[in-house]
Amino acid sequence: MRTTSVLLSVCVLAVGGLVVADEAATGTNVIPTVDGPLVIRPIEHATFVMEWNGKTIAVDPVGGAEAFENFPQADLILITDIHADHLSNETVAALASASTTVVVPAAVAEELPQGDWAQVKVLANGASTSWQGVTIEAVPMYNLDPQKQKFHPKGRGNGYLLTLGGKRVYIAGDTEDIPEMRALENIDVAFVCMNLPYTMNVAAAADAVLEFQPKVVFPYHYRGKDGMSDLGEFRSLVAANPAIDVRVLAWY
Numbered sequence: 001m002r003t004t005s006v007l008l009s010v011c012v013l014a015v016g017g018l019v020v021a022d023e024a025a026t027g028t029n030v031i032p033t034v035d036g037p038l039v040i041r042p043i044e045h046a047t048f049v050m051e052w053n054g055k056t057i058a059v060d061p062v063g064g065a066e067a068f069e070n071f072p073q074a075d076l077i078l079i080t081d082i083h084a085d086h087l088s089n090e091t092v093a094a095l096a097s098a099s100t101t102v103v104v105p106a107a108v109a110e111e112l113p114q115g116d117w118a119q120v121k122v123l124a125n126g127a128s129t130s131w132q133g134v135t136i137e138a139v140p141m142y143n144l145d146p147q148k149q150k151f152h153p154k155g156r157g158n159g160y161l162l163t164l165g166g167k168r169v170y171i172a173g174d175t176e177d178i179p180e181m182r183a184l185e186n187i188d189v190a191f192v193c194m195n196l197p198y199t200m201n202v203a204a205a206a207d208a209v210l211e212f213q214p215k216v217v218f219p220y221h222y223r224g225k226d227g228m229s230d231l232g233e234f235r236s237l238v239a240a241n242p243a244i245d246v247r248v249l250a251w252y
Helices: 089-095 202-212 231-238
Strands: 012-015 018-021 038-044 047-052 055-059 076-078 101-104 119-122 128-131 134-139 159-164 167-171 189-192 216-219
Touching: 018 231, 101 128, 189 202, 202 231, 216 231
Parallel strands: 055 076, 076 101, 101 119, 167 189, 189 216
Antiparallel strands: 012 018, 038 047, 047 055, 128 134, 134 159, 159 167
């Protein structure tokens, strides 16, 4: 009798007291939609890719071409703010083609290279546009604390609310737990930041999530000046509403 051994390997990462299984192995990075799966591919910090319906959507692409070597050129690029962890002209140029749409706030548009390298759409807070079956709404992102407003003044940057395949996806950008976030409704997927001193702490992020009640929340952008935010604490606080699914991916 011959015995065949099958070895299954799962990559794990310790983050904030949690052991995070490789998202590709667990499926935690997949959101079903009526037009096929929405697959989340974290790159680092605020940078990620969403694959959906044959389209590649890059959010705050930084890290140069090498960070995206396993992806095709982007069909859609969303940029939230002017800081270097959100905007890299080198990376945008590597990902974009003449057919790529790049959605940005005005402050970012002023920093982008000129020319016909992509189709740039400028959105102010509250404005929206449509793109190949996706509705894109620019939503506010800013600091509430007067001492921190120098980091993210109201109106300069955009968070984004996407509607695609029957799902509503909220990308917070760099923000505190602002009233506009807390007032969100019917959010299927949320990407929520938490890093001091630039955005908000874990308790504020969790409290806001408990108020607007997304079905799934991905903590991201959680590296601050003094290290990583405690995602174990975030998960424990959000557990007050067991209907909210906290999914921790490998962002670092």
